[in-house]
Amino acid sequence: MQYGKTQKPKGRLDGKVAFVTGAAGGLGRSHVQRMAEEGADLVIVDICRSVDTVPYAQSTPEDLRDAVAEVRDRGRRAVARQADVRDRATLQKAYDAGLAEFGKIDIVVANAGIAPLLVNDKVQAWHDAIDVNLTGTFHTIEVAIRSMVAARQGGSIVIVSSTAGLVGIGGASNGGLGYAASKHGVVGLMRTYANNLAPYNIRVNSVHPTGVATRMVADPAIVEFVARDPNLSGQAPNALPVRMIEPVDVSNAVLWLASDEARYITGVTLPVDAGFINRR
Numbered sequence: 139m140q141y142g143k144t145q146k147p148k149g150r151l152d153g154k155v156a157f158v159t160g161a162a163g164g165l166g167r168s169h170v171q172r173m174a175e176e177g178a179d180l181v182i183v184d185i186c187r188s189v190d191t192v193p194y195a196q197s198t199p200e201d202l203r204d205a206v207a208e209v210r211d212r213g214r215r216a217v218a219r220q221a222d223v224r225d226r227a228t229l230q231k232a233y234d235a236g237l238a239e240f241g242k243i244d245i246v247v248a249n250a251g252i253a254p255l256l257v258n259d260k261v262q263a264w265h266d267a268i269d270v271n272l273t274g275t276f277h278t279i280e281v282a283i284r285s286m287v288a289a290r291q292g293g294s295i296v297i298v299s300s301t302a303g304l305v306g307i308g309g310a311s312n313g314g315l316g317y318a319a320s321k322h323g324v325v326g327l328m329r330t331y332a333n334n335l336a337p338y339n340i341r342v343n344s345v346h347p348t349g350v351a352t353r354m355v356a357d358p359a360i361v362e363f364v365a366r367d368p369n370l371s372g373q374a375p376n377a378l379p380v381r382m383i384e385p386v387d388v389s390n391a392v393l394w395l396a397s398d399e400a401r402y403i404t405g406v407t408l409p410v411d412a413g414f415i416n417r418r
């Protein structure tokens with residue numbers, strides 16, 4: 139289809155507002171870019187500091203500023219706040235700042251996550267994985283649902299889990315077990331919220347990526363960790379001939395679930411995994 143100079147193709151998220159956690163880097167930054175391209179305004183949250191048990195760097199305040207600039211470059215508006223998903227009160231303030239600016243939130247993407255996989259593994263790694271990936275997802279949904287239900291406009295909540303949320307591939311470390319448990323745990327949250335929120339036309343789904351080219355898997359400390367743990371290094375590769383997928387591959391699935399194209403999809407675990415799960 140051809141568009142004249144003054145005509146703009148309709149965005150798949152025109153008129154929507156999305157709240158995204160872990161949005162200054164990796165997959166979250168890609169979700170933000172993709173959703174802005176499709177017409178959404180964004181409320182973006184990130185911790186912007188390191189976590190002791192995680193061997194690779196988290197995003198920085200500069201990354202958060204860059205994410206905002208990328209939204210504006212795409213002609214959309216953004217509200218950004220530094221907040222840790224473990225800290226419900228601060229997360230609520232960040233959400234409320236977005237709500238005050240835009241008047242509503244239609245889409246929630248619970249994306250923030252860590253892989254606390256250190257070679258000198260500590261029990262604290264288990265707690266950090268559960269606190270960020272599972273409790274943080276719970277907080278992200280809880281701070282949002284009151285306003286979404288009250289608005290009576292429906293909505294879409296997407297949880298970023300992992301293939302490690304569907305099959306037993308956490309490895310033997312405290313952090314790896316915490317990662318697998320947290321990523322399975324969010325499926326329980328997803329299924330329960332999908333039932334609780336269906337009467338309000340709010341859909342809840344999870345996506346389950348295979349390895350994606352971000353710091354979480356590409357950092358040398360993680361590569362070394364995986365090589366040392368036979369439970370991880372012995373994993374069969376993806377079925378499709380690709381070693382790692384790109385962030386935008388996951389963002390496109392998130393975008394679809396967030397859009398009205400998926401208006402009757404809820405309670406679904408969607409692998410974005412190049413056939414990884416089907417090969418188990």
Ligand SMILES: NC(=O)c1ccc[n+]([C@@H]2O[C@H](COP(=O)([O-])OP(=O)(O)OC[C@H]3O[C@@H](n4cnc5c(N)ncnc54)[C@H](O)[C@@H]3O)[C@@H](O)[C@H]2O)c1
Nearest residue numbers: 160163164165185196197222223250251300349350352354
């Ligand atoms: N990269 C992969 O291979 C892969 C595969 C499957 C699932 N995932 C999941 O995708 C999500 C994003 O991972 P990624 O690969 O983009 O990682 P990443 O480390 O590149 O990015 C994570 C982002 O979340 C932020 N963050 C970390 N802890 C936070 C907290 N407590 N509160 C707020 N923000 C926080 C970081 O600063 C960073 O910007 C995670 O939930 C991860 O488990 C990633």
